[in-house]
Amino acid sequence: MLIYSGKKINIRKDEIVLDDGSTVMREVIEHPGSAAIIPFISEDEIILIQQYRHAVKETLYEIPAGTLDKGESFEACAGRELEEETGYRAGTLEPLIVLYPSPGILSETMHLFKATDLIKTQTNYQMDESIKGIVLVKMSDALEMVKNGKIKDAKTVCSILMCRNDLQE
DSSP states (O other): OEEEEOSSOEEEEEEEEOTTSOEEEEEEEEOOOEEEEEEEEETTEEEEEEEEETTTTEEEEEOOEEEOOTTOOHHHHHHHHHHHHHSEEOSEEEEEEEEOSOTTTBOOOEEEEEEESOEEOOOOOOTTOOEEEEEEEEHHHHHHHHHTTSOOOHHHHHHHHHHHHHHHO
16 A cells, blocks of 8 residues: 655555464555765775765765666666766776665665776756765775764665775785
8 A cells, every 4th residue: 555655755555464374564665776886086095975864864974876767777877876976977887786775664776886987077966965075085994984983874884895895805
C-alpha cells in the first residue's frame, strides 16, 4: 500500500509472510538509485565535499553523490554529480562496487565509482543542496578521518577503504 508519493521517493507499507508463517508489516522507502564518486586529484589525494545533512543535523565530509534522473545510467549520474559538486569532470570513471545503503528500509541501489584524470570545469550546485565547500585530502589523512570518526558518511567510508586497498595491492 502506497503511503506517500514524493519528488524523489515513495513510501509504502507491505504485509509479508516470514519463513515461520507469521505475517508482519514492513515500511519501505522506494528510491530510484544513486551514484557516488571518489575523485582522485592525484594518486594519493582525493576531493571531499562538506555538506549539511538535515536528517542528522550535521555538516559531513562526503564524496560527491546524487540520485539518478529518470532514464539516466549510473555512470552518467556519477559524471554529472562529480562536475556539479566539485567542478571537475572525470577523464576516467571506474566502477568500484554496487551496494545497498540501508536495505532494512530502503530499496536504493548505490553504484560507487573512482574518478581519475580529472579535468577542471566549474561547479553547478543544485538549489536544494547545502554544500559548504570542497577540500583536498591526502588518502592517509582520509583514513585517519575515518578512524577517528570525522568521516561518518557510509558511502565515503566504503570508498576510502576500497581505494586504500587498491593502493596497497
